[in-house]
Amino acid sequence: MSIASVAYPDALSLAQTPTPLQALDRLSAELNGPRIWVKRDDLTGSVLSGNKVRKLEFVLAEALRQGCDTLITCGGMQSNHCRATAVLAAQVGLKAHLLLRGEPDGSPDGNLLLGHLCDATISHYPPKVYRKTLEQLFEQWSEHYRAQGRKAFSIPTGASDGLGLWGYIKCCEELKGDFKQHQINPELIVCASGSGGTQAGLTAGCILHEMDSRVLGVAVCDDKHYFKQKVLEDVQDWKNRYGISLALDEGKIETDDQHVGPGYGLPSEEHLQTIKHLAKLEGLILDPVYTGKAFAALIDKIKSGELAGVSDVVFVHTGGIFGVFPQRDAFGF
Numbered sequence: 303m304s305i306a307s308v309a310y311p312d313a314l315s316l317a318q319t320p321t322p323l324q325a326l327d328r329l330s331a332e333l334n335g336p337r338i339w340v341k342r343d344d345l346t347g348s349v350l351s352g353n354k355v356r357k358l359e360f361v362l363a364e365a366l367r368q369g370c371d372t373l374i375t376c377g378g379m380q381s382n383h384c385r386a387t388a389v390l391a392a393q394v395g396l397k398a399h400l401l402l403r404g405e406p407d408g409s410p411d412g413n414l415l416l417g418h419l420c421d422a423t424i425s426h427y428p429p430k431v432y433r434k435t436l437e438q439l440f441e442q443w444s445e446h447y448r449a450q451g452r453k454a455f456s457i458p459t460g461a462s463d464g465l466g467l468w469g470y471i472k473c474c475e476e477l478k479g480d481f482k483q484h485q486i487n488p489e490l491i492v493c494a495s496g497s498g499g500t501q502a503g504l505t506a507g508c509i510l511h512e513m514d515s516r517v518l519g520v521a522v523c524d525d526k527h528y529f530k531q532k533v534l535e536d537v538q539d540w541k542n543r544y545g546i547s548l549a550l551d552e553g554k555i556e557t558d559d560q561h562v563g564p565g566y567g568l569p570s571e572e573h574l575q576t577i578k579h580l581a582k583l584e585g586l587i588l589d590p591v592y593t594g595k596a597f598a599a600l601i602d603k604i605k606s607g608e609l610a611g612v613s614d615v616v617f618v619h620t621g622g623i624f625g626v627f628p629q630r631d632a633f634g635f
């Protein structure tokens with residue numbers, strides 16, 4: 303099945319797209335491997351920066367269609383997704399309520415500060431409570447707003463579900479145009495995987511748009527079994543919601559789970575060095591939670607010879623700049 307027979311649902315126009323596709327010539331020469339390209343999805347908006355905006359274009363259109371006045375979503379304390387949701391809610395005149403894992407140990411910084419600036423309602427929960435009762439928390443707050451005569455729309459972690467999936471399905475169409483323009487046919491597309499929606503969208507999108515590229519998600523938490531399940535679930539949800547038939551061979555769901563480091567939100571020394579190296583060599587700023595880890599994985603694969611014979615690879619820069627600042631001490635300047 304090709305995209306010609308699938309109609310995209312309504313979306314708001316919120317992201318600055320198309321984003322540039324840029325070649326990293328100095329790094330490619332240094333590694334003496336494939337040509338490395340970066341899809342600059344960190345440029346989807348200065349404060350909106352990152353992959354979540356592409357998903358939220360579809361999610362917010364649906365929330366407005368349903369007549370909702372409030373967005374409830376959740377994530378880690380420095381969640382890029384929660385910050386993007388808070389900023390976009392303010393941009394379209396909705397209220398945002400963020401359910402966050404953990405308490406800040408000082409005054410708000412990074413993404414959390416931006417959420418406050420946009421006047422999001424913010425509830426902090428101890429990690430254990432968050433993990434055990436997240437579903438009930440969504441229900442409880444939805445009911446709270448219902449009782450006030452308001453209507454809340456719940457957005458899952460990272461906006462990764464059958465609705466948010468459209469964001470990276472549409473991005474594949476954009477990439478296909480980029481590849482044509484640069485006359486390349488990249489064998490591999492690499493992205494960081496947190497809640498799996500970007501990987502799921504790219505994987506389904508490449509099949510739908512009949513592209514040859516393999517998609518590799520680099521896990522920043524959990525393991526490859528988790529992401530296989532999560533990608534299958536999101537794609538199934540998308541197929542069910544929109545009555546789409548698409549054959550997704552499980553073998554196409556590829557995840558590297560060897561670069562998580564000490565844990566979610568915790569970079570290793572290798573990750574920090576990768577961020578410094580890319581900043582110095584290419585002026586490309588990666589982040590310590592997602593893209594620094596995924597890029598370290600890509601460099602490892604090139605150095606180990608795993609990508610021998612590959613001519614072009616694309617790294618999707620999914621954003622995360624505001625996560626750099628709360629970890630200033632880790633960089634050791």
Ligand SMILES: *Cc1c(COP(=O)(O)O)cnc(C)c1O
Nearest residue numbers: 382496497498499500592620622
């Ligand atoms: C959320 C996020 C990701 C991971 O995307 P998922 O769709 O949640 O897997 C990658 N990079 C950045 C900067 C993010 O904020």
